[in-house]
Amino acid sequence: MSISSNEVRRQFIDYFAQKHAHEFVPSSPVVPHEDPTLLFANAGMNQFKDIFLGVDVERGRRLRRAVNTQKCIRAGGKHNDLDDVGRDTYHHTFFEMLGNWSFGDYFKREAVEWAWDLLTDVWGLEKSRMHATVFEGAPGQGIERDEEAARLWRDHTDIDPSHIHYGEMADNFWEMGETGPCGPCSEIHYDQTPDRSGAGLVNAGDPRVIEIWNLVFIQYNRGVDGKLDALPARHVDTGMGFERICSILGGKTSNYDTDVFGPLFTAIADITSARPYDGSSKGGGDPIDVAYRVIADHIRCLTFALTDGAAPGNEGRGYVLRRILRRAVRHGWQTFEMNEPFLWRLVPAVVDAMSGAFPELTGAGDRVAEIVRDEEKAFDRTLGRGLALFDEAADRGGRRISGEDAFRLHDTFGFPLDLTEVMAEERGLEVDVDGFNARMEQAREIARAGGGGSRIEPALVELVQKGGLEPTSFEGYVRTEISYSGTCSLYRIEDDRPVAVDAASDGEAVAIAVSRSPFYCEAGGQVADTGAIVTDSGEVRVDRAIRVGDIVFHVGVVTSGTCRAAGDGAAISLTLRVEEARRRKIMANHTATHMLNRALRRHVDAEADQKGSLVDDEKTRFDFAHGSAMTAEEVEAVERSVNHDVAADMPVYFDEVPQEQAMKINGLRAVFGERYPPVVRVVCIGVPVADLMAEPGNDAWRDYSIEFCGGTHLAKTGDAEGFVIESEEAVAKGVRRVTALTGRVAHQAEAEGQRLVGRLEALRGADPEQLEEALAPFIRETESVTLPLRIRTALRESVQKLQAQVKGHRKKTSRVAADQVVDQARQIADSAQDGVIVASIDGADAATLRTAMDVIRKKRPDDAMLLAAASDEKVAFLAAVPKGLIEKGLKAGDWVREAAKMAGGGGGGRPDMAQAGGRDPSKTDAALEAARQFAAGKLGG
Known part of the structure; x- marks a missing residue:
């Protein structure tokens, strides 16, 4: 049968929701905000983990059967498909996982029967092409062979019994991670060989016999000690790769030949002017088709990840996204000769193709495209030079890219190691990974990124x-x-x-x-x-x-x-x-966070969605989506707005209400990606929650702070006592962070700021020498204390102006001093008589001493000369000897060294020109006398 991808998705969900009473649960974000053990959501069951563990009792009681399509990314950690993307026709970093779940309700029999019914009766797939695998057992871990599943396949479906296979733990025992829910699984494979002869290819990684559905029977939990314990209730977790089933139902042998990727390939061809994608006829290894697949897959992954709150960076999921982006850019650069940013132009194609199923993409396209474009620009600046270095390393001969070269590509040019490995493999080379890792260990002072934290x-x-x-x-x-x-x-x-x-x-x-x-x-x-x-x-x-x-x-x-x-x-x-005093500070900072959120939307960006926060007893730290730094005017406006709310001493109301009704409140703010329970706690500043619920559509509510929040808050805004913004900075592309203070800490910062403003004002009347001496410690002090950002900014601007004054005065005095040095040099030259000049230049430094030397040499080119310039702490010597006197025995290096020795120093240089220094300027006259005697001894004077 031929069926569109949108219809496949709809029919799967309808089959379980309408025919078997499953509740449709929308996909969770690919960024698992509530699970720090995961970089990305990598399976449909991630959002149900706490139900499987038996710790989310309330949700487990309410939700017995579920169905959905889950956004997934497998590009880091235990489940990582990044290296395979592009090389074959069925791996992806981003994909959809169709799934149905039972939470302590049905188990193996229904899972097997319904899977067979949907595949063969509803979708009409050929039964003779179907194979099922079951777990062969692991006696060493005390896990028996899954004869129950094998029996169900034989007795409750009409699959060919010879098509039931036993698989080892790697293939037929599913684990979410190093710890957590797990259990035996039964996989359904589809034989696409022309003569249905693929029985021997099951679980062999051959694309002609491909896994399409995994039925996981979750009955264990693996603890931190590796031990398996039975879960309180048995569950079913099934996962069907959306892209794969679309290709099979469409009669294709490649996931990339479906309408899931068609619009993206068209967009790539339009942007790059490349020949159309032809994967079916050209085969998997054609470099142009590989580039098409890599770029199409990676832009889908980036678009969804950035929409769901991730951002490129140097650690964790941010670094994984940066690797994905740079891998795509490299293919565009080398295969399509796209030597300028191009990937960002594909974001609208992803939004157009996918927003019907995932409406959160709507409205996010511009922000995502901007982030991708900026990342491309940053990489483009080094990509060409990095490719040249790689070519140089590859052309040196041998079969290996050295660890040093791989490290330099990473450290200097931003090439992730796996990108270098892919490029090396394309040339039949290897990378010295051990050498690379050794260099990485030398380069960083802390351990590589990991899970961290207490166990x-x-x-x-x-x-x-x-x-x-x-x-x-x-x-x-x-x-x-x-x-x-x-x-x-x-x-x-x-x-x-x-x-x-x-x-x-x-x-x-x-x-x-x-x-x-x-x-x-x-x-x-x-x-x-x-x-x-x-x-x-x-x-x-x-x-x-x-x-x-x-x-x-x-x-x-x-x-x-x-x-x-x-x-x-x-x-x-x-x-x-x-600890009540600490709790009061936390409450003040949390309530201030809500007021800050509202003020940012009012004065900076109406679409400034919250991206994260940290509320403790010292500060509030608030991350929000915004493309540029806040201006000084915006900082002041936001701070003024929050302090106005504090002064108004408004009551803070809260109440628990049904989530479905609360979502209708006009002006409600909720954190994107957060999973909220059926009954939520609404916190509103200034209006009773009962009033909001009585008239949820009232436009007036948009002027108030209304949020879902389970935290602790002040009874009245006035208890915050005050509010100042301490800092504002970028934490990721398109994400800004405001750190703010309340209460006594805010007042202390304000008082400290005003004190420093007064001190700086007093410095304005100081003479330039005093001002220069006072500015350095003043700057150090301002950088070491906590201040309101607006005061710190004003102080920096004022200091810069005063520094400019000092610099101008220094230039002026330097010019005067230089003129005086030149006058002295002329007088010395005019009065010289015996061919040897030894003199001290008042007010000179090392630079102007050389100027004096040039003036004298111009007038007396045949004379030998040694000049000195003394300051409070040292004395500098400079000597020059013409060729004729060098031949008589006077050498500048020896001469200047003799003088410096008398002043407690040393130096030297060439026979014709040398310099030295002494540590005791009080011995300058003695040093000059020693120089005269040295010259006389050499020249016979």
Whole structure:
């Protein structure tokens, strides 16, 4: 059958949503904002991870069956397809994953039956071309052969029994990462050989027999120790490569021959004037077709990643995107001779082709194109020279690009190692990767990028999965201290793993879980609370509060006495006390962040979407989408606007409401990519939430700060006491960062700024010499203290003007001094008589001493001369001897060295010209006398 890609997507979703009661769940962003263990969303199950782990209990109860198409990127980390893209006709960095899920509902039988029904009855694929694989087992890990799945294929479908194959762990056991949900899987492969003879090619990586659907039966969790434990409930996670199934249903042998890529190939041909893509007839290795595939794939990947909040950079996902972009640019440069930015011009083609299925692309195209263009410009400046260096290295002979050359390509010209490896492979060469890595180790002072951080969180996840812990009720919105009586689970932390204990003593690290807590856990950019847990027998300093599902763990150290557990119906009395002064500062900064967000939209950019934030007790740091630096006027306007809101002392309202209704509030701001629960907490400054909900479409609401937020806030804006912007800077292309202060810290910064303004004003009347001496320490002081940005900017501008005055005065005095030196030199030349001149030049330095020498030599070319210039700390000597006197024995180098020696220094040079220096200017006269005697001795005077 022939079917469009849009129809394939629609029919898949409708089959499960309408026929089998699955809920359609929109794709999560490819940037996993809530999962720091992933660079990119690489599978449909990423957004459901907490359900599989059993820690998102509420969502797991509500969502039993789901279907969607997920945006995925596999270009870094465990799942990485980047190296294969372009070389074959079925790998991609960006792709869609069609999937259906069961969360503790149906299992293997339904998954197998429905997959077979959709493929053969709905889409009409030939049953005789279908093969299924099942897991052969791993006795060494205690995992049995999956005979259940094999039986289901035999008994519940009409697949040819000889087409059921057993596969090893690498092919038929699916794992999301080093840790996390996993289980055996059954893959469906499609035989595209003309005579259906591809049974021996299953799982062989041959494009003629290709995997089209993976049915994963999630029943285990792999812990940080590598051990597999059974999950609380069994789940199904299936994934079908959208691009692959489109090619099969369209009767194509290549994913790139479908209408998914057709519009992009047309756009590439238009921009490059290259011959049309002809992958089907030319074969996979044609360099022009390879370039088409690489560029089309990579611009899709870049467009989606940048739309979803990523940005090119030097670390993590930013570096992966930079590698992808540069790989595409290199193909354009070498294959299509595109020696100027071109990739950015393809962004509209991606938006046009994909925005129907993914509406978030609409409106993002201009910003994405600008980021891509700027990245291309930066790489273009070094690409040509880097390619020349590579050619030079490749032409040296041998079979290998040295590690030193690979490092230079990376460090100087921005060539990622894998790009160099691809280029080397194209010439039949290898790269000395070990040598490259050794040079990289020498070049950096810190370890290469990695997951980082403590391992306590995954260990706590495992703990929650085992069950038996009471959910924690958060009471921190209304109080910062509670008296608690009930069960208490106590764990001593050993090597980042919690070990259940009955008691912990002074100095031991612990994690404590109770059913009520005032401690806020880090979320939404706000840091976790700190404080203490006090019992009759001891006290624990709480350094972090970590939420895993419904459980809050209070992590810290026993600071006195003994802390005890209470379980099995027993109860313990304790007090949980948040550090209130710190919490107040955090609340002030968080409420100020909301006011800042509103002010930025009003005075800088109405589309300034939030890209991230950090709220702690010292500052608020807010990242937002904006293409250029804020002007001084914008900084002042934003600061003035927030302070106006602070002075207005407006009440801060919050309430929990259904998300579906809250989304209708006019002017609501939500963080793009954030997954919100069915019931959300709305925080509004100035208007009760009930009023918003009563009239959600009111245009007046657009003038207020209205956000989804689970953080802690002030009761009134006036409690922030004040607000200043400390800095504004770029953190990525198209993303700016504002750091701001509130309360006492803001007032201190303001007072410090005014003090420095007064000091600088006092300097304006100083004479130039005093001013020059005072400016250097003043500049150091301004750079070392916390100041409002507007004051720091004004001080810098004023300092620059004063420095210009000093510079002008210095030039003027230098000219006067130079004139005086020339006058002295003329007088010395006019009064000289015996062919040897030894003299001191008052007010000269090293530069003007040479000027004096030139003046004298012009008048007395046959004379030998040695001049001195003394300052407070040193003395300089300069000597010149004509050829005739050199022949008589006087050499400038020896002469000047003799003089300098008397002044505690040294030097030397050529026989005709030499210079030296002394450390004791008080000996200048003695040095000159020594010079006269030395010359007389050589010349017989």
